[in-house]
Amino acid sequence: MNRRDFLQGVTFAAAATMTAAGPVFAAGDGQRHALPKPDVTQGRPLMACLAARRSNRALGREDLDWPTLGALLWAAWGINRDNGRHVIPTAMDRRQLAVFAVRGDGVWEYLPKEHAIKRVLDGDRRGRFDASGLVLLYAAPGNDRFAPMHVGSMYQNVGLYCASVGLASCVKYQQHEALDAELPLPAGWMTYITQSVAHPAR
Ligand SMILES: Cc1cc2nc3c(=O)[nH]c(=O)nc-3n(C[C@H](O)[C@H](O)[C@H](O)COP(=O)(O)O)c2cc1C
Numbered sequence: 428m429n430r431r432d433f434l435q436g437v438t439f440a441a442a443a444t445m446t447a448a449g450p451v452f453a454a455g456d457g458q459r460h461a462l463p464k465p466d467v468t469q470g471r472p473l474m475a476c477l478a479a480r481r482s483n484r485a486l487g488r489e490d491l492d493w494p495t496l497g498a499l500l501w502a503a504w505g506i507n508r509d510n511g512r513h514v515i516p517t518a519m520d521r522r523q524l525a526v527f528a529v530r531g532d533g534v535w536e537y538l539p540k541e542h543a544i545k546r547v548l549d550g551d552r553r554g555r556f557d558a559s560g561l562v563l564l565y566a567a568p569g570n571d572r573f574a575p576m577h578v579g580s581m582y583q584n585v586g587l588y589c590a591s592v593g594l595a596s597c598v599k600y601q602q603h604e605a606l607d608a609e610l611p612l613p614a615g616w617m618t619y620i621t622q623s624v625a626h627p628a629r
Pocket of ligand 1: 483
């Protein structure tokens with residue numbers, strides 16, 4: 428796909444450009460936050476995480492702190508090596524994937540190269556989903572046959588991270604496309620699935 432085709436159909440005062448690392452979205456106020464480097468010594472051992480992994484739908488409403496958000500996004504789509512490759516494997520090292528964090532203070536795109544987030548939509552849109560503290564959206568081109576596998580790797584990593592630190596999480600297909608018309612997605616892209624993450628509701 429050439430750049431012109433790629434940009435065709437982009438709506439909502441948005442622009443997207445393709446880079447070697449994948450798409451870069453532009454919308455909202457573009458405010459950026461650097462995220463704390465993930466603490467790779469944190470959490471329970473892997474076997475204990477596997478034993479503890481489960482869906483928990485009793486999700487709290489409060490926002491997660493920056494280190495937790497950074498660790499979650501890194502677990503999903505972070506870069507874990509000097510050669511720029513990611514925590515998850517992807518077919519042919521494809522990088523046409525995006526993770527959005529729906530928070531009380533807007534919708535933020537994860538920027539793996541900078542390990543930062545950029546606001547692409549203003550306002551609290553968590554009520555469009557299950558209103559839990561954080562809703563992650565996993566997006567990719569609709570015609571990428573590998574995309575469901577890639578997003579599955581992302582949500583599984585996040586679920587295991589949640590198990591490692593005692594957070595509640597649930598993968599959800601319900602309302603997964605609720606923001607697609609507003610998000611600055613390139614033509615043909617879609618949100619495949621969502622994942623709600625929060626402190627367990629008391
Ligand atoms: C692709 C996928 C879609 C799911 N969609 C929903 C959903 O829309 N709503 C929901 O409450 N749970 C959803 N779940 C969670 C499953 O219901 C849950 O994983 C399953 O019941 C097994 O429970 P466990 O995760 O605790 O092992 C989904 C899970 C997956 C993997």
